Amino acid sequence: MKKKTADKYILEMENVSKTFPGVQALNKINFNLKKGEVHSLVGENGAGKSTLLKILAGAYKKDTGVITLEGKEVTITDPKQALDLGISVIYQEFNLIPNLSIAENIFMGRAPRKNSAFIDFTKLYKESELFLKKIGMKKNAKTLVSELSVAEQQMVEIAKSLSFSAKIIVMDEPTSALTESEKETLFKIIRELKEKEVSIIFISHIIEEVLEISDRITVLRDGNYVDTVNSKDTNPRKIVQMMVGRELKDFYPKEEAKRGKVVLEVKNLTKKSKYENISFQLHEGEVLGFAGLVGAGRAEVMRGIFGIEAPDSGEIHIKGNKVKVHSLFETIKMKMGFVPEDRRAEGLILSRSVKDNINITKLPHINFHGFVKQKDEERIANEYCKSLRIRTPDTKQIVQNLSGGNQQKIAIAKWLAIGPRILILDDPTRGIDVGAKKEIYSLINNLAKEKIGIILISSELPEIINISDRILVMREGRITGEFLRKDANQEKIMRLAALRN
Amino acid sequence: MDFKDILKSTEFGIFVAFLALCAILSFATPNFLSIYNISTVMKQVSFIAIMSVGMTMVILTAGIDLSVGAVLGLVNVLAALFINKFGLAPGIGAALLCGAFLGFANGITIVKWDLPPFIVTLGMMYIARGLAMVITKGWPITGLPASFCCLAEGRLIGIPIPVIIMIIIYILGYLFLSRTIWGRYIYASGGNEKATWLSGVNVNKIKILVYTITGFLSGLAGIMLASRLSQGSPITGTGYELSVIGAVVIGGTDLMGGKGSVLGSLIGALIMGVLDNGLVLLGVSAFWQQVILGVVIIVAVAGGSMRRKLFMKGEK
Helix, strand or coil: CCCCCCCCEEEEEEEEEEEECCEEEEEEEEEEEECCCEEEEECCCCCCHHHHHHHHHCCCCCCEEEEEECCEEECCCCHHHHHHCCEEEECCCCCCCCCCEHHHHHCCCCCCEECCCEECHHHHHHHHHHHHHHCCCCCCCCCEHHHCCHHHHHHHHHHHHHHCCCCEEEEECCCCCCCHHHHHHHHHHHHHHHHCCCEEEEECCCHHHHHHHCCEEEEEECCEEEEEEEHHHCCHHHHHHHHHCCCCCCCCCCCCCCCCCEEEEEEEEEECCCEEEEEEEEECCCEEEEEECCCCCHHHHHHHHHCCCCCCEEEEEECCEECCCCCHHHHHHCCEEEECCCHHHHHCCCCCEHHHHHHCCCHHHCEECCEECHHHHHHHHHHHHHHCCCCCCCCCCEHHHCCHHHHHHHHHHHHHCCCCCEEEEECCCCCCCHHHHHHHHHHHHHHHHCCCEEEEECCCHHHHHHHCCEEEEEECCEEEEEEEHHHCCHHHHHHHHHCCC | CCHHHHHHCHHHHHHHHHHHHHHHHHHHCCCCCCHHHHHHHHHHHHHHHHHHHHHHHHHHCCCCCCCHHHHHHHHHHHHHHHHHHHCHHHHHHHHHHHHHHHHHHHHHHHHHCCCCHHHHHHHHHHHHHHHHHHHHCCCCECCCCHHHHHHHHCEECCEEHHHHHHHHHHHHHHHHHHHEHHHHHHHHHHHCHHHHHHCCCCHHHHHHHHHHHHHHHHHHHHHHHHHHHCCECCCCCCCHHHHHHHHHHHCCCCCCCCCCCHHHHHHHHHHHHHHHHHHHHCCCCHHHHHHHHHHHHHHHHHHHHHHHHHHHHHHC
């Protein structure tokens, strides 16, 4: 590539680094953006895309590195300043207020006034219509945002960005909630914006659309800069290779467990606009991995099976018995356990003790006419603290004070207490340190040896590949592939997870 | 629980405050420490304190019950009505059931329609108070048998019967919350409702249970007041909901749920009662008494949260 010159790039980010406690989120990232260019950022979950864009938006502060905007070095300290500099970010979750009109949302907090106190509605609507026309949106500016479709709300966000006279618009996964035709409309708008010399940073998991819309693509992996390539000179395979090509250390202590009878059979499980026709079997002693990108519907399927959000149709059989009521009270009775992804919000009662948390599933079995057998309670808690090596001063300790890894072990321990036949683990190693991760992997091995059927969801491909006996890949609510451990590699999985064939 | 845990507990902090209050009052007024005065205070406190047991459970689940005063009033009227009609024991039994039912109605509405407890119990407050007025047309029901009226005025081994009932309710409440699985579930669902539900606990049943218990105890207090005043009056217990919530909050129970105990609420109720009594003895006007009570509620809660922060710092 040619040497860069200051006037050629509207934005340059050089050697930008960011560290969170215990994690190097970004390590010397380089990223630049030309005027009127669409530049995509791709990478696996956790590669650092969101961190980078949050630094640009002023939501995070970079630790080191230089950001140059139109040839001048800038320090972005808060979101307001980013907007003033002409950088506008459209997040996946829109920042719109549903019960206000399109116009009020576009000019939120800066509506034209008359007599200094009252909003000048005539002017407000007139100016809003102007911006709506610019992006070809044929809605009345008085329409309430709550009456708009997701795609239309996104267009309002774009209009809002333009109203700030944004020179750079960042779109974080803008297509994830759009239908095919809505996506085409969005791409049309993006192309028009390009012609108006607006630069766009585009983030998406779907490689094909990245190739379709962008001029250049920058790949990040584990917080590191991999490369920047021209869309014309590359293909989906090459991109996927760059996304996953990382070295594997001897980190996964996988041991084969004997595969037994079928413990769980799922037939044609469907929930509208979440997942469709999900069918699979899980055996005793098997670790069944579910690979896929965020939003592929893996967690939703598991929540459907466990009975949190009942599916619309389909059948679930546990040990040959059909689950009649889709309720978690029922599935727990049938010895199924579920460790949710967000352990702080759903997995644990942080303000209660280690003992209380471990025993919460066990209380129906350790009481005498309702009175808790406190000795059993203490014994069970101690047992699991010992066998899972939960590091806590004593069982009275409040769970909030423990580390993430120890908290996760408690979230698992409470299910082990019921003697589960099936255990669903939704991203069990998320946000815990490397040592604790390894311990969780060994624990999964041991549980499989005890003939428990285990379903493992994980966003980390190496983890899924190395811990699972069998891997199912999901994309957009469907199962798109199945691999045995020996046949699986990151590239094959990523292709099925990210590419629309 | 070792000695250090006791020193650190919220209840201990409030208890020290209570002792200090008593010490000041016994120096300031000669009559405060007399047996007669103490027994009067205890008797007055008992009604609020009994309801506070239920309110503690409700607040532990991160709920609130604004209807306790009105439920007390309605059951107070119903008790008088039933006793006059069906006799002593059946009348008391039926009135207690009515109290429990009103609480159950609160719980089931909150759970089934997924409404904020504040709204549902506010509605119930008006409904119960209104029904009491409808039934009595605004007039007290009198003519209660003497055998009923001596219940609240009687004594057992020198202790007023309302105080004995209060002590029994507190022992039961304490055992229920600290020793039974339902107690564990109450604390758990207040700490994190979603995680508790995802652990297979029927959180809805727990919520219905705590509102039912609160309704039952409000009814019990209503019957005791009917006995004490030998009448059923539709305005009985007006404003009690605030005293009850005040007692629970002074007692250190967290309005966000999950933290607190009945022991704290008992001390909270005692602080309110003693303060009330002490200020009367000191000759402070009734208007100023309210001002002081308001200040005490705020200071007590602020003190509690400061203590917690202090101890947290000490640990890490």
